[in-house]
Amino acid sequence: MARHRSPADVIRHRLQSRDERIQRQLMNSSRVPDVRLLPTVLAVWVASFALLRREPWTAWGLIAVGGLIVFGWAVLELRRRGQAWPRRCDGPLARARWTGSFGIAGLLLLTCSVTGLARMADPGQQALWDGTSQNRAVPVDLLVLGHPEPGAGAPSEPSTSGGACVRGCRTPVLVTRVMNGTHWHSVLQSATLQCSSDCSQNVTVGTRLRVLARPESRADRPGDLTLRVLTPAETLGAPGRVERLLRGLRIDFLARAARIPGEEGSLLEGMVLGERSRNTPQFTLVMFSTGLGHLTAVSGANCSVVFTMVVLLLRSFRVRRVLAGGFAMSALLAFTALVGPDPSVLRAAVMAGLALSVLVTGHRSRGLPLLCCTVILLLFLEPGLSADLGFALSSAATAGIILGAVPLSLMLGRIMPYGLALTVSVPWAAQWACAPLVVLIQPQLTPYSLLANVLVGPFVAPVTILGTLALVLGPGGSGLSQPVFQAAEFCAGAIWQLAKLCHRLPGAVLDWPPGVLGFGTMALFGLCQAALLWCFAHPARVSATFVRLHGVLRGDSAAR
Structure with missing residues (x-):
């Protein structure tokens, strides 16, 4: 006779089964990460940063370094091919693979340096950057890429224009032509x-303009x-149909969000469209003091949510995987x-495109490569x-999640359910990777940032999904658009x-050393957290190590 189980037993059994399934998935996904491209990333990043000063001797020095690395790699490769290395996955073959990774780093360093030297010799680039040093105006043709934002000292006005330029605005553009003398x-x-x-007022996304402008460059941002x-500005070309359609959707959404009183409307605008014109100093203080500053604008996480939502929706209708990825x-x-060409958005979009390309070719994509x-x-x-x-913060957060989320979970x-462990590990891994860089912007420690991210986690994805759906469904009075918008408003308010609530807790913000000292000490603080967590997760191994160390010390004392 089957024993009747109470509802509490059924819930407990389902939670236990779900926890065991998450544990199996984590164990299957835990593998040694492929870090062979990290030297290449470091070489290209250092070279790109050094070449921003536009000094030819820097480019020639990097070309010499890249040439030496490639020459050393070629010599080692010739020596390796001249010997009969055993074909196995460790030993000499593993060393050869690492040698190849450094060879690729040298080749790309050489390519990056040569490309930078070619940019310095380009007449158009010379006309632009000479204008910064000579303080002279140049006529330029440009394409508007992003939405205007109020500049420093500009009045903060309601952002219902959907991207029209207001007084003192700053707009991302792409310069396509520049006049040097009498030639374009x-x-x-x-x-x-x-x-x-x-x-x-014609500075909108997709517009082609011709202006007379004075180029300027900051010393700290070369x-x-x-x-x-x-x-x-003289208009050379109007936006296309797609740009006008997207601008209309943006205007409608911002008009509805402007009716929401308080900071909830500002947060909804920032999380869905990356709009920051209504952000007040108090709003910025609360969000950054609780480690939620990344929610005040669109980030790579929003792109991941949009991409995943479309894939899951199409796959539920049995659309082929490649076709669903294309849509x-x-x-x-x-x-x-x-939302505009924000660095984190560009990183997420390009990464999704590369992942889709790998999927089309029939290979399995891996996060870190x-x-x-x-x-x-x-x-x-x-x-x-x-x-x-x-861009550095977006890359560091993604790398932290890829490398640290699964081991941390x-x-x-070992000390909590795996479902909760996964919920905590993702923001914790991202914070570990970003904390040293955040100190360079704000020299402070936010002890409740992990707590705040875990608490708001269930509401973040719904804001992006519901807000995007409300935007796509059209004007506020049409069908399901208004109820979906209200649901997104509720999540943003939560x-x-x-x-x-986290901002009002005692000790929400603690001072931290600024500059390089703050960067180093914050990185050391993160390593100490990881070591302490490892000790809590492996008490038997820690106790055995202390017993062994105690025996060694006692043996040394007896010998004396």
Whole structure:
């Protein structure tokens, strides 16, 4: 006769089964990461950053270093091929693979240096950067890539324009042509368009403009080029149909969000569209003091949610995997055009495109090599990203999750359910990787940042999914759009209330040393946390080590 089980027993059994399934998945996904591309990433990043100063001797020095590395790799490769190495996965063959990785690093370092030297000799690039040193204006043709944002000292106005330029705005653009003397030269250079008080209202995404601007560059940001507009912009080409459609959706969503009082509306705008024009100082203080500053704008996590949502939706209708990936990539490109070319968004979009390419070829993608290839490709296309702290934070957070989330979940799973361990490990791994870089921006320690991220975690993905659905469904009065928008508003309000709760806790912000000292001490602090967690997760091995050490010390004392 079957024993009747109570509802509590049924729930306990299901939770235990789910926890065991998560444990098996974590054990199957725990493997030694392929880190052979890390030297290449480091070489390309250092070279891209060094070449931002536009000094030819730096490029020639890097060419010499890259040539020496390639020459050394060639010599070792010839010596290896001249001997009969045993064909196995360890020993000489493993050394040969690492030698090959350093050879690739040398080749790409050489290529990056030669490309940087060619950029310095380009007439269009010379005309732009000479204008910064000579303080002279140059006529330029440009393509507007992003949405205007209020500059420093500009009034914070409701962002219902959906991307029209207001007084003192700053807009990401791509310079396509520049006049040097009497000749136009083609060029591809990203820049920031700084409008004056009488800037025209036609600075919208997809517009082609011609302006007379004075190039400026900051000493602490050598790759950051700013074009200060001196005359009203002349329109050369209007946005296409897709850009106009996306702008209409953006205007409608921002108009609805502007009716939400308080910081909830500002948070909803930032999490869905990356809009920051309504952010107040109090809002920024609360979000950054609780480690939730990444939620004030669109990040790579939003792109991952959009990509995954489209794939799962299409796969539920039995659409082929490759076709579902193609539609998801199209949706991700539209989302990127909607929110603007933020470095973290570009990183996520390029990484998703590379993963889809690997999937089409029939191979299995691996996280860390994909991230390394993404960083290398973006640094080749836009060397200025090497000095962008947002791009560094996005790359570090992704690498931290790839490398640390699974091992951290397995360690935490010894003292808590694996489902909860996975929930805690993802933000913890990202914070470990980003904390030293965050100190360079804000020299402070936020003890409750992990708690805040875990608490708001269940509401973050719904805000992105529901907000994007409300945006796609059209105007606020149509069908399901308004209920979905209200659900997204509720989730954003919950995040804001939890952020304020963590901000009010005692000791929410602690001072930390700034600069290089703060970077080093924060990295050491993270290593100490990891060591302490390992000790808690492996008490038997720790106690055995102490017993063995105690025996060694007693033996030494008896010998004396």
